[in-house]
Amino acid sequence: MVNRMHKRLLIPGPTEVSAEMLREQTRPLIGHRAQEFTDLYVGIIKKLHDFFQLSENYQVTVTTSSGTLWFDIVGRSIVKEDALACTNGAFSERFGKAVQGCGKNVDLLEVEWGKAVKPEMIADKLGSGEYDTLTICHNETSTGVRNPIYKIGKMMKKDFPNVMLTIDSISGMVGDKLLPSEIGCDVIFASTQKCFALPPGLAIGIVSDQALNRAREVQNRGLYTNLVHLFDYYEKKHQTPFTPNIALLYALDKRLDLLLEETADGVYKRHLAMAEYTRNWAQKHLALFPEPGYESVTVTCVKNTSGKGVKELNEELAKRHYMISNGYGKLREQTFRIGHMGEWTLDGIKEVLRHIEDIWGFEK
Ligand SMILES: Cc1ncc(COP(=O)(O)O)c(C=O)c1O
Incomplete structure (x- = not known):
């Protein structure tokens, strides 16, 4: 109506959100430990792999959370001790604060709101050799600025291959063309209420093997924020470790069909x-x-x-x-x-x- x-x-x-997507969520529920769920979830993971054209050294997961959970995942599971947070708006500032809240040392590379963070600014700071992780917001929703993430990825791969490149693309991913394997990033994430055009409640996270190896070395990863547990569980059971928002996963499955069709x-x-x-x-x-x-x-x-x-x-x-x-x-x-x-x-x-x-x- x-x-x-x-x-x-x-x-x-x-x-x-279209009526079609809202309707998808009204399908009868299934148990999250049932084979039907495994089929649904494995299908979603495969479609995400295809849409983002992921190379073999990347894995993707869906968390039942808004995108902000991934600030804590980075803070808990990726940063060993010291992160450099690039800030040029409200969300990138929040990302840095979240990592700090996870007990890690965070220095800021502060750029005026409205301006972009450039690769040379980052290179200048990372040159000190102090940092094990970089946080950056690809699409600063507060200012409408799009940071040059491909150029940043290229520079980091060449000059700082051991510094984890972690990217909030909550409002950019899908609408903007983001191919993690080409960017060469380690963690990149988005929420469903933005370019996936679904209700809020799920986040999509793409993670490199290098990031997962890093996570294995980090202590006190928490539980919901434990990246290793998330991916190990999937490898063993092809399901999510905790009860997911199944209704929204139905809608995500349908959305991915439409996205793959549009390319x-x-x-x-x-x-x-x-x-x-x-x-x-x-x-x-x-x-x-x-x-x-x-x-x-x-x-x-x-x-x-x-x-x-x-x-x-x-x-x-x-x-x-x-x-x-x-x-x-x-x-x-x-x-x-x-x-x-x-x-x-x-x-x-x-x-x-x-x-x-x-x-x-x-x-x-
Ligand atoms: C760039 C950016 N980061 C983080 C967030 C927070 O995302 P969520 O509300 O899904 O946790 C938003 C939401 O507007 C955003 O635009």
């Missing part, structure tokens, strides 16, 4: 088209917040030069059944964000931008 009050979500997560390239191109259109629109009427050349493919952060309130804009948009996002934290008033991810298409984005033009009286 259509909910006439529903506002279609263009916030940078959770994004809009990683196709999904990326659709997201890029939405991002480019939104950026051009923002530059025509307002301005962009991120450093030029480093704009996200899944969320556009617009500098609000209109002098008008984003809260009032969202109230008007709500009457038209849409919802965008204000700026994050200290950028609340200065910016607003449009999340063009998941199942959104260019036509849908054009429509919402036309509504904003109409509400704010922009020239068409």
